[in-house]
Amino acid sequence: MYGLIGRMIAAPGKRDELAAILMEGTGAMPGCLSYIIAADPTQPDAIWITEAWDGKDSHAASLKLPAVQAAIARARPLIAGFDSRSETVPLGGYGLVKAG
Amino acid sequence: MYGLIGRMIAAPGKRDELAAILMEGTGAMPGCLSYIIAADPTQPDAIWITEAWDGKDSHAASLKLPAVQAAIARARPLIAGFDSRSETVPLGGYGLVKAG
Numbered sequence: 001m002y003g004l005i006g007r008m009i010a011a012p013g014k015r016d017e018l019a020a021i022l023m024e025g026t027g028a029m030p031g032c033l034s035y036i037i038a039a040d041p042t043q044p045d046a047i048w049i050t051e052a053w054d055g056k057d058s059h060a061a062s063l064k065l066p067a068v069q070a071a072i073a074r075a076r077p078l079i080a081g082f083d084s085r086s087e088t089v090p091l092g093g094y095g096l097v098k099a100g
Numbered sequence: 101m102y103g104l105i106g107r108m109i110a111a112p113g114k115r116d117e118l119a120a121i122l123m124e125g126t127g128a129m130p131g132c133l134s135y136i137i138a139a140d141p142t143q144p145d146a147i148w149i150t151e152a153w154d155g156k157d158s159h160a161a162s163l164k165l166p167a168v169q170a171a172i173a174r175a176r177p178l179i180a181g182f183d184s185r186s187e188t189v190p191l192g193g194y195g196l197v198k199a200g
Contacts, residue, residue: 001138003136003138003148005105005138005148005150019191022193023191023192023193029194032194032195033195034134034136034193034194034195035193035194035195036103036134036150036152036190036192036193036194036195036196037190037191037192037193038101038103038105038152038188038189038190038191039188039189039191040186040188040189041187041188041189042186042187048103048105048186048188050105050136050150052136052138052195086140086142086148087141087142088138088139088140088141088148089138089139089140089141090136090137090138091119091123091137091138091139092119092123092136092137093122093123093134093135093136093137094129094132094134094135094136094197095132095133095134095135095136095152095195095196095197096136096195097194097195097197
């Protein structure tokens with residue numbers, strides 16, 4: 001498995017709008033096992049993104065899906081930056097759901 | 101919703117053993133929506149734990165479950181420390197699964 005844990009910083013005041021775009025259609029990505037968007041309660045513009053995939057290739061392929069590319073294009077002007085990004089190797093637990 | 105993203109450091113050489121304990125019975129915690137254990141590929145003793153709950157109360161209650169208390173007792177000697185811990189407010193996405 002392949003995972004990512006990152007914190008994205010929205011442009012000022014744009015967190016809700018950015019989060020809504022990130023949450024659209026996240027169930028339609030082949031090989032995605034978990035993709036959870038969370039607000040950071042300590043920083044008003046920060047968004048946590050935690051992802052689990054069946055492998056690194058599935059994550060890379062997802063970035064080429066037309067729906068994902070369209071979402072990225074809409075999200076980009078709302079993103080001020082990333083302040084952390086960690087790759088992980090998910091081992092198991094609860095909530096790893098194979099897309100149907 | 102309530103979430104946690106943390107990185108735990110296992111005692112040297114004990115990561116696999118600690119991860120196995122953390123993954124036991126994670127589906128049986130009321131209000132748990134996601135609980136994923138991942139290895140850190142850059143640090144041989146580090147484990148990422150990402151959690152989503154229907155509320156902070158469910159997380160607090162889980163720590164009092166007999167099975168969780170027993171797991172904590174077994175895990176404690178294998179834990180060297182925590183090097184990050186962030187509370188989050190999960191907003192949505194894919195893989196938030198209500199325990200049955």
